[in-house]
Amino acid sequence: MSLIKKTLLISAIAASLGIGIIYLVLSLFYHSSNQTQFTAIDLPAIIALIILLGLLFATIIVLFLQVSVFSRIRQLETQFQYLADNDDYDVTISLQGNDELSSFANRINKVIATKRVTDKALRESELFYKTIFEASADAFVIVDKDFYPVSFNRKFSIQFGFDEDDLKQRDLFSSVIKSDSTTVNQIREYGFDRIIGPVELQAIQKNGERLLINLLSSPVKLKENSFILLRFTDITDIKNLEAQAKEQQLLIQQADKLASLGLLVSGVAHEINNPISFISFNLTYIEKSLKEIFPNLDLIAKNDDDFKIGNLKYDLFKQEINDLLKDLSEGSNRIINIVNDLKNFAKIEPEHERMSFSLKEITDSTLRLIRHQIVKKNIQIKSNIDESFLIFGNKQKTGQVLINIITNAIDAVETINGKIIIDCNTNDDGNVIYSITDNGCGMDEETLNKIFDPFFTTKTNSGGTGLGLSVSKSIMENMGFILSIKTELNNGTTVSLQFPKEFVK
Numbered sequence: 001m002s003l004i005k006k007t008l009l010i011s012a013i014a015a016s017l018g019i020g021i022i023y024l025v026l027s028l029f030y031h032s033s034n035q036t037q038f039t040a041i042d043l044p045a046i047i048a049l050i051i052l053l054g055l056l057f058a059t060i061i062v063l064f065l066q067v068s069v070f071s072r073i074r075q076l077e078t079q080f081q082y083l084a085d086n087d088d089y090d091v092t093i094s095l096q097g098n099d100e101l102s103s104f105a106n107r108i109n110k111v112i113a114t115k116r117v118t119d120k121a122l123r124e125s126e127l128f129y130k131t132i133f134e135a136s137a138d139a140f141v142i143v144d145k146d147f148y149p150v151s152f153n154r155k156f157s158i159q160f161g162f163d164e165d166d167l168k169q170r171d172l173f174s175s176v177i178k179s180d181s182t183t184v185n186q187i188r189e190y191g192f193d194r195i196i197g198p199v200e201l202q203a204i205q206k207n208g209e210r211l212l213i214n215l216l217s218s219p220v221k222l223k224e225n226s227f228i229l230l231r232f233t234d235i236t237d238i239k240n241l242e243a244q245a246k247e248q249q250l251l252i253q254q255a256d257k258l259a260s261l262g263l264l265v266s267g268v269a270h271e272i273n274n275p276i277s278f279i280s281f282n283l284t285y286i287e288k289s290l291k292e293i294f295p296n297l298d299l300i301a302k303n304d305d306d307f308k309i310g311n312l313k314y315d316l317f318k319q320e321i322n323d324l325l326k327d328l329s330e331g332s333n334r335i336i337n338i339v340n341d342l343k344n345f346a347k348i349e350p351e352h353e354r355m356s357f358s359l360k361e362i363t364d365s366t367l368r369l370i371r372h373q374i375v376k377k378n379i380q381i382k383s384n385i386d387e388s389f390l391i392f393g394n395k396q397k398t399g400q401v402l403i404n405i406i407t408n409a410i411d412a413v414e415t416i417n418g419k420i421i422i423d424c425n426t427n428d429d430g431n432v433i434y435s436i437t438d439n440g441c442g443m444d445e446e447t448l449n450k451i452f453d454p455f456f457t458t459k460t461n462s463g464g465t466g467l468g469l470s471v472s473k474s475i476m477e478n479m480g481f482i483l484s485i486k487t488e489l490n491n492g493t494t495v496s497l498q499f500p501k502e503f504v505k
Contacts, residue, residue, distance in 0.1 A: 010098055016173070017290050019213070022313065030252040031337065032166070034065075038154050042049070048367070077314055080240050101350055107207075122222045122467050132351075133153050134153050134154050134155075136157065136233050138155060138232060138233045138234075139152070139153065139155045139159045139160065139231070139232040139233075139234075140152060140153045140155070140156065140229065140230070140231055140232075141153075141154035141156055141172060141230045141232070142220070142222075142227050142228070142229055142230075143172050143227065143230065144225075144227055145226065145375050146171070147171045147172050147173060147188070148167075148168075148169060148171065148172070148230075149170075150227060152167075156232065159205075159211070159232065159234055160176055160203070160205050160206060160211075160232075161205050161206035161207055162175070162206050166206065170449070172230070173187075173188070173203075176204055176205075176232075176302060176411055177201060177202075177203055177204070177215075179200055183196065183197065183199045183201060183215060184201075187217045187228065187230075190221050191217045191219060191228045192226045192228060193219060193221070194219065195216070195217065195218050196216075196217040197214070197215050197216040197217055198214040198215060198216040198231075198233070200212065200213070200214055200215075200235065201213055201215050203215075203232065207386065211234055211236050212234070212235050212236045213232045213233060213234055213235060213236075213237050214231075214232075214233040214235055215230065215231070215232060216233075217230055217231070218230075218231075218233040218494055219387040219468050249251055254271075265393055272335065273327070274356065276332055276335045276336055277336075279328075279332050280329075280332045280333070282338065282342075283325065283329055283332060286325065287329075287361065289327070290321065294318065296308075297314065299474060300314075301314040301315070312379065338505075354392055354393050355392070355393075355394075355395055356390050356391070356392050356477075356505050357390065357391060357393070357395040357398070358389065358390055358391075359385055359389040359390070359391055359424055359432075359434060360383075360387050360389065361383040362384065362395060362399050363385050363402065363422060364383075364403060365384055365399065366399055366402045366403050366406060367381065367383065367406070369403065370406060370407060370410070371401065374410065375413045377410060377418055378415055378416075378418070378422060379410060379413055379415075379418040380418065380419045380421065381420045381422070382418070382420070382421045382422070382424065383421075383422040384421070384423045384424065385422060385423075385424045389424050389432055389434075389504075390504070390505040391499050391503055391504060391505065392503045392504075392505055393481070394479055395476075395481050397475045397479065398475075398479075400471075400475065401475055401476060401497070402436075402482070404471070405436050405469075405470045405472060405495045405497075406420070406422075406436060408439075408469070408495075409436055409438040409440065409493070409495070410420060411439050411440075412440025412441050412442075412492075412493060413438050413439060413441075414440070417439070418438075418439070418440070419438070419439045420436065420437070420438045421435075421436075421437045421438075421472075422434075422435070422436050422437075423435050423437070426504075429501065430501035430504070431498055431499060431500050431504070432498070432499040432501075433496055433497070433498055433499075434496070434497040434499065435494055435495070435496045435497075435500075436494070436495045437492075437493070437494040437495075438459050438492050438493055438494075439492045440492055440493060441489070441490060442487045442488045442489045442491050442492050442493050443487045443489060443493065444489045448485065448487055451469055451485065452469055452470050452473050453470065474498065479503075480499070480500060480501055481497060481498060481503070482496075482498040482500075482501065483495070483496070483497055483498075484498070
């Protein structure tokens with residue numbers, strides 16, 4: 001039953017009772033004064049009249065209440081209904097007038113205004129922290145007491161490849177971290193009470209790939225419930241860069257050692273040059289002296305069949321001493337050539353200093369310098385370089401390029417049936433093509449694409465620095481020459497040096 005109907009019924013009953021009581025009291029007083037009595041015929045009419053008057057008064061009361069109260073209550077109800085349906089706290093609750101209902105509406109309006117400001121601040125704060133949570137470069141996950149994910153940001157999905165369905169009702173640690181981790185066990189036991197980490201761990205992506213991460217665990221309270229906020233920082237690339245930097249540092253140190261060794265070789269070459277010159281000069285003197293002595297010794301030997309020198313019969317001694325002097329002369333000349341080659345190789349020439357030089361001469365010099373490596377691997381080297389190929393350029397740097405390339409070829413071939421062919425020809429454009437071809441292991445496409453990268457090497461275990469070809473290519477390009485490589489895995493490699501015709505003499 002509506003409030004109006006209840007008010008009408010109660011008002012009618014109350015008015016009827018009130019009128020009836022008033023009529024009864026007045027009637028009793030009147031009749032007691034005049035000594036008259038009620039008749040049976042008057043009673044129903046009186047009751048009907050009382051009821052009618054009660055209804056009349058009740059209607060007047062209800063109309064008054066309808067205008068002054070009920071309609072205004074409906075107005076408040078309509079405004080509250082709009083507020084409830086639309087969740088629009090920008091609406092204003094108000095009633096005209098200065099009565100209690102208007103005051104009540106004003107108080108409600110103040111509450112709504114306060115809630116409006118509070119909700120706006122709350123939404124802005126929520127949006128602010130949600131934006132930070134989602135935009136963070138680190139992966140964040142909130143887990144409950146069962147270590148089930150309650151919420152995680154977009155970075156976590158990208159980093160590990162999981163979505164909400166993948167992690168529903170699943171222990172987070174069993175999904176992304178090795179279960180035997182000591183840190184995980186600590187988080188399970190103490191994570192709701194204190195901060196743990198950051199600690200380096202190995203995590204697992206959805207596809208099974210491994211990541212190196214820094215894990216930080218922090219306890220949080222949300223609506224009186226305990227949770228743990230986990231931060232995963234991917235340090236895989238950082239660790240890889242650190243490893244590469246460390247490796248490059250070692251290679252730089254090795255390159256510096258080689259540079260120092262070059263200076264040392266230059267100094268040793270100068271030091272050897274003096275005594276070997278002394279030996280060569282004395283050998284000439286000894287040969288000249290023996291030529292003068294031998295006629296006298298021949299006379300002695302002629303008269304004495306048992307004549308010996310150095311516990312050898314004279315005829316054998318004479319043959320041996322000539323062979324020894326010849327070997328000494330060849331050995332000293334060889335040392336002189338090696339020392340000169342080392343001096344030429346170690347000599348620092350200005351970057352742009354150019355001169356005319358023979359490709360054959362510089363090839364022979366290079367082969368003499370690395371003769372030990374050639375002999376050690378028993379490699380067959382065939383050089384088809386004509387004296388006529390003269391190049392205008394930096395001789396010392398070209399020699400450095402040849403040493404790097406031929407040394408690489410020596411490393412690539414096998415010790416059995418190893419073969420290197422050095423050739424030189426002129427193409428149709430008049431350019432000189434100098435090629436070094438080996439029958440070694442060759443390279444695959446991936447290695448070939450990296451071969452000119454600084455510090456890239458396939459000979460780390462044997463002391464390779466990864467600088468040889470990178471430096472060689474740079475030297476050739478700076479001089480206006482071209483270095484190119486053709487190779488096939490297990491079928492050898494050809495390195496070509498192209499000297500444009502304007503540099504050919």
